[in-house]
Amino acid sequence: MDRGARAAHVDFRRARGAAAVRRGSDREGPLTARAFLTEHDGITIHALDNDVDDSTRAPVVVVPGMGESAEEYTWLLDALDDRRVVAVDVRGRGRSDAPPSGYAWEDHIGDVASVIDAVALERPVLVGFSRGSSYALGYALSSPERVRALVIGDYFARHVGLPPEFAERQLAVVLRGVPMSERMPEHAVLGVARESREVPLWDRLGELRGPVLLVRGGRRSVLANDEVAAHWQAALPTVQMAMLPDAGHDLWSRDPDAYLAVLRAFLDSIDADGG
Numbered sequence: 001m002d003r004g005a006r007a008a009h010v011d012f013r014r015a016r017g018a019a020a021v022r023r024g025s026d027r028e029g030p031l032t033a034r035a036f037l038t039e040h041d042g043i044t045i046h047a048l049d050n051d052v053d054d055s056t057r058a059p060v061v062v063v064p065g066m067g068e069s070a071e072e073y074t075w076l077l078d079a080l081d082d083r084r085v086v087a088v089d090v091r092g093r094g095r096s097d098a099p100p101s102g103y104a105w106e107d108h109i110g111d112v113a114s115v116i117d118a119v120a121l122e123r124p125v126l127v128g129f130s131r132g133s134s135y136a137l138g139y140a141l142s143s144p145e146r147v148r149a150l151v152i153g154d155y156f157a158r159h160v161g162l163p164p165e166f167a168e169r170q171l172a173v174v175l176r177g178v179p180m181s182e183r184m185p186e187h188a189v190l191g192v193a194r195e196s197r198e199v200p201l202w203d204r205l206g207e208l209r210g211p212v213l214l215v216r217g218g219r220r221s222v223l224a225n226d227e228v229a230a231h232w233q234a235a236l237p238t239v240q241m242a243m244l245p246d247a248g249h250d251l252w253s254r255d256p257d258a259y260l261a262v263l264r265a266f267l268d269s270i271d272a273d274g275g
Contacts, residue, residue: 065130092188217247
């Protein structure tokens with residue numbers, strides 16, 4: 001099978017900056033994330049693993065958003081060094097393959113599943129960001145018994161069908177100082193737009209078997225505004241919500257500690273409940 005080009009790789013240190021955050025353990029020195037590869041339908045998928053194998057806490061799988069790389073979340077793998085954390089490069093992103101086609105919602109869900117299976121994570125907490133939240137939610141709905149809890153990063157309970165002009169606009173976006181044209185190959189952005197379709201998931205939220213946290217920002221660029229938050233509350237009355245007043249749609253780059261505080265509190269509550 002022609003896998004196409006490997007996804008664009010850039011130095012994301014300039015995108016991430018020096019995120020000095022409080023760590024979860026008293027380990028000395030930074031953790032070194034281990035890269036590994038797995039396959040989904042012949043497509044090579046890359047992920048990073050903090051390899052913490054001596055923890056009884058719930059493991060975490062990070063599903064980045066559109067154009068984001070797992071490498072941008074090495075700070076989170078290090079900060080949550082009291083538990084196992086794996087970050088996924090879905091197809092067309094980071095160091096994963098960027099095939100000429102195959103960018104439907106189900107394809108991305110399969111990428112997440114292949115990573116979880118590759119490292120045999122038992123009932124992880126899925127932490128999604130932006131469009132990655134719909135992939136995390138899709139996996140949780142397809143295998144509810146395999147997911148301990150879910151964190152939605154400023155998004156809807158739907159997989160968003162994208163308009164024809166999305167790709168051109170997206171390629172002009174600059175996220176954390178890195179143009180989208182450097183983050184993803186153009187054909188991958190076009191593929192995500194072309195193969196997208198609207199998948200409403202609000203009515204399926206009751207199928208989830210674990211707690212759900214919606215994290216949203218307070219700035220004008222957010223997607224999960226008050227109306228969307230109210231929709232979450234109506235569709236899933238048990239949903240927990242956390243507001244980061246100084247954050248926009250990019251929940252953490254302005255203040256990683258603020259994001260980390262709400263995530264860590266949620267994870268600690270999952271650990272206390274025994275999952």
